[in-house]
Amino acid sequence: MxxxxxxxxxxxxxxxxxxxxxxxxxxxxxxxxxxxxxxxxxxxxxxxxxxxxxxxxxxxxxxxxxxxxxxxxxxEVTVVEREYPLLTAKEVNAAVKRRLRRKLVVVGACIGTDAHTVGIDAILNIKGFAGEKGLEYYREIRVVNLGAQVLVPDLVERARAERADAVLVSQVVTQKDAHVHNTTAMSAAFREAYPAGQVPLLVVGGPRFEEGSASALGVDRIFGRGTTPGEVASYLVDALITRREAGSRADRRSA
The missing domain is CATH 3.30.30.60 (D-lysine 5,6-aminomutase beta subunit KamE, N-terminal domain)
Structure with a gap:
């Protein structure tokens, strides 16, 4: 070709x-x-x-x-490839139970004036999306869905109260780059509220985010349109368990 x-x-x-x-x-x-x-x-x-x-x-x-x-x-076309394996719900539950030894806590919301909960509900609610059950279906994941139009300070406060491992934010409204401004403000607020190295995993999703812009927005991962709950669950296991364990082993070897 x-x-x-x-x-x-x-x-x-x-x-x-x-x-x-x-x-x-x-x-x-x-x-x-x-x-x-x-x-x-x-x-x-x-x-x-x-x-x-x-x-x-x-x-x-x-x-x-x-x-x-x-x-x-x-x-000249560049794409962001998935760097983690896709796991079944059973594999996700087993990994969390065996390695984390407690439920993985996820807090989700639409922030700012965004009232479009279709995206966040597709990932979190048990009914899910594209034939896959949402994160509420996973036995070893505890989901706190705050819904729409959540103020950033309230999201930070709830994440601290729930001791969230990960915060999932959906942004559909994009007029005047509202999704970019809201995400940047959210990531800054979390880094101000948490000690260094203890910020929850920050994940945002929406149809207008640019692939590869996560670091510029101060978040750990961006998911675009068509993302399924299984992809998000697999990423959480990889980022919160697999990679952290690998980092701990590397630290012990260098000590």
């Missing part, structure tokens, strides 16, 4: 793409012309306006279909 690819629409290699956007203009012929001008400036030529709909009196939503000349170089 070639390392250079282009979008596919009607025939292989035709470069056809479809984009949608909103302009702050009332829906009329001038607005449609502006949408086509924007499409051409984005490199779509020819561009076809296939949908336009007023969004109230002052905005218009557009869908534009057209050809672009840009190529994608697969050699």
């Amino acid at each position: 070639s390392d250079l690819v282009r979008p596919y629409g009607d025939t292989t290699g035709d470069g056809m793409v479809q984009v949608s956007f909103t302009l702050p203009l009332p829906h009329d012929k001038r607005a449609e012309g502006a949408a086509l001008q924007l499409a051409k400036k984005m490199g779509m030529d020819p561009a076809l306006l296939v949908h336009a709909k007023a969004m109230g009196p002052d905005f218009t939503f557009f869908v534009v279909y057209g050809s672009v000349t840009h190529l994608v170089d697969l050699r």
Whole structure:
């Protein structure tokens, strides 16, 4: 397979793409012309306006279909690979019981003004997601789901009270990078409230986080759309048990 690819629409290699956007203009012929001008400036030529709909009196939503000349170089594509093994629920429970010798405590919430609990509930609630049971199903994991619109100080306080091993935060609202600001504020608050080396594992999830940005946001792991409860449970075991045990053995050898 070639390392250079282009979008596919009607025939292989035709470069056809479809984009949608909103302009702050009332829906009329001038607005449609502006949408086509924007499409051409984005490199779509020819561009076809296939949908336009007023969004109230002052905005218009557009869908534009057209050809672009840009190529994608697969050699320059970077991805974050999963670095831990996927475990079954039975294996997760066995690892926690054998190595931690107590239940693993997870506190979850949607922080700030985010009221979208679908993501956090999919991971935590027993009904789960994509055919997998949520973390409440795991016998050796104790889940505290705080729900939506939780203030960061309240999350920190509850995590301390529950002696949380891990804190899971879901962020769906992304206007003006709210998910980035909320996550950064959350990680800073935890590091201020806990002694060095004793901060719970901080995990965030949402559809708009960039892969590989965990360290920049001050968290341990970012999960994107499509993440299943089994992936999260496997990561928690790896990060809280497997890696810590490996680190302890290394410290003893160097002592």
